[in-house]
Amino acid sequence: MTSPGETPTRPCIRGCMVPDAHFSKCPSFGQSKDTSCKGCVPSAAREGVLVCERCYRSIRRLIDDAPDVIAHLRSIADPTKARVYDRVMVQSSKPEYPAPVDANVLDASNDIAVTLRNWADRVASPDDDVFDRHLQAGIDAAAAHDDIRACADVILDGLDAIANDKRQVLALADALLTRSTTTHPDFWTVADVASRWPIDDAPRWAEAPCPACDLMTVRVMPSRRRGGRTRYVCRECEWEADDLDDGGLWAIAFAESVPAVPA
Numbered sequence: 001m002t003s004p005g006e007t008p009t010r011p012c013i014r015g016c017m018v019p020d021a022h023f024s025k026c027p028s029f030g031q032s033k034d035t036s037c038k039g040c041v042p043s044a045a046r047e048g049v050l051v052c053e054r055c056y057r058s059i060r061r062l063i064d065d066a067p068d069v070i071a072h073l074r075s076i077a078d079p080t081k082a083r084v085y086d087r088v089m090v091q092s093s094k095p096e097y098p099a100p101v102d103a104n105v106l107d108a109s110n111d112i113a114v115t116l117r118n119w120a121d122r123v124a125s126p127d128d129d130v131f132d133r134h135l136q137a138g139i140d141a142a143a144a145h146d147d148i149r150a151c152a153d154v155i156l157d158g159l160d161a162i163a164n165d166k167r168q169v170l171a172l173a174d175a176l177l178t179r180s181t182t183t184h185p186d187f188w189t190v191a192d193v194a195s196r197w198p199i200d201d202a203p204r205w206a207e208a209p210c211p212a213c214d215l216m217t218v219r220v221m222p223s224r225r226r227g228g229r230t231r232y233v234c235r236e237c238e239w240e241a242d243d244l245d246d247g248g249l250w251a252i253a254f255a256e257s258v259p260a261v262p263a
């Protein structure tokens with residue numbers, strides 16, 4: 001942990017800054033709100049890897065979410081309900097034709113599959129050349145999910161090694177986290193897709209304060225996969241837990257409606 005105004009000896013190699021922390025020479029130093037600088041003190045790298053805690057967790061989460069994200073896209077693109085009109089959305093005048101699929105959905109699901117398959121191949125056989133393995137046309141949601149889940153598990157196993165390799169971790173973070181500024185990116189990252197086609201089970205604000213900073217800033221993020229873990233993440237400090245941590249304590253603390261506790 002770095003105290004505000006101090007440069008960490010190992011900053012995050014993605015160049016992250018601690019939100020709202022400033023050096024004393026910064027015009028925003030000592031200002032409380034609405035400052036022009038969002039933070040100028042570099043974030044420290046997480047123990048044992050080259051990126052900060054926030055980057056590391058985001059990378060891990062997006063890998064873990066990728067199977068559900070791709071299944072969601074494939075269900076939107078269900079070939080039994082839809083037709084693709086090459087890059088152009090054309091409303092058919094013939095009522096027996098199902099609605100066309102937005103070509104973005106197909107591009108996005110292919111990009112995610114290529115990303116996850118590429119990285120799984122790199123982890124599994126580091127000495128071999130990696131070739132783009134595209135998503136099979138018309139693959140259904142369940143098959144796409146299982147395929148990408150297997151890739152995600154391989155990558156998660158190798159994540160600490162990747163996160164210790166400058167070139168690799170920057171490339172992986174770019175493929176997952178980087179947000180395109182357009183609504184039709186040339187390449188869809190997992191973060192682009194998750195934002196464009198959000199999955200149900202939306203996160204909500206917890207009704208109890210963060211155990212670390214005591215603010216009402218904990219997001220409850222239900223798992224997007226059946227039987228998966230619900231995560232609790234404070235937006236103000238770095239506290240994070242899931243519903244199995246500490247004997248399931250947080251699942252109770254952040255349950256939808258907290259029962260009144262007798263004084």
Ligand SMILES: [Zn+2]
Binds near residue numbers: 022023026027029
């Ligand atoms: Zn600053």
Ligand SMILES: [Zn+2]
Binds near residue numbers: 054055
């Ligand atoms: Zn970072």
Ligand SMILES: [Zn+2]
Binds near residue numbers: 212214235236237238
């Ligand atoms: Zn907190």
